[in-house]
Amino acid sequence: MTYSLAIHGGAGTILKSRLTPEREAAYHAGLQAALAAGAAVLRADGRALDAVTAAVCVLEDDPLFNAGRGAVFTSAGAQEMDAAVMDGRDRRAGAVAGIFGPKNPVLLARAVMERTGHVCLIGPNALELARAAGLAFEDPEYFFTEARWQSLQKVLALAAEGRVSDDPAQRHGTVGAVARDRAGDLAAATSTGGMTGKAPGRVGDTPMIGAGTFADNATCAVSGTGHGEVFIRWTAAAEIAARMRHRGDSLEAAANAVVMDELAAVDGSGGVIAVDRDGTIAMPFNCEGMYRGWVREGSAAETAIYADAR
16 A cells, blocks of 8 residues: 655646746745655655645745735735645545634644534634634734735736736635545645635635545545636536546546546636545646646655646
């Protein structure tokens, strides 16, 4: 029995023509750090759920990625974060939406799963749970990044002219991890700040189980990143598992069909990372790039951004 781990830092990446070597190196370093954190858990015979949580926490702490510290701003200039976890052993899941304050929203999503009988919490009661669980909070200054603020100003300026940005990085931005541990169990975790300039209160696919996050030992674990509204309407993550369960599709065939055919046909730009019960990894995306990384037992960790690598 061996382990597999895949992570993503969002699809709709910076256009390749605009990415400096220094910036590219920073993204690869962030992805490698997240892979290292997750793989350390799996190497020690840890659970898939612990591995994906550890990996996502690292990405939430890195302001380069749109989650936690790097979360984007709503049209009102606030930050509202969503996160989810799912355990493939029994389909237990936890999620939070529209929160601000906890340093690592993914840990609060896990607290919902482990400390309540619910799947998703929002608002003040979600924050109360975070305090009861002893989770770390940060001040607004911790979450503020000048780059995210300037991105909002550009989006608002375009909106005032009746236009929308054609930069895919403005519409997409999520982090996630999927894993299979040595016991054969699967898990998924996803976290996001949402879309730059989104309406206050908007919730995307990340915390909607079966849309942006899904895990079931019988089929696969999936974490998505992309145009959330379309991922929700097409129940993208669960559709991949359904194709495997009911049609007998391989993970690669199922993930490619959903991402490259179904979603791409309806402006559902983005991608997914997925792992099946055998440890096979799939990472299809239908846009210019997706920050991603993967590692299997006995192999070196690898990271990529654009389509010229796996």
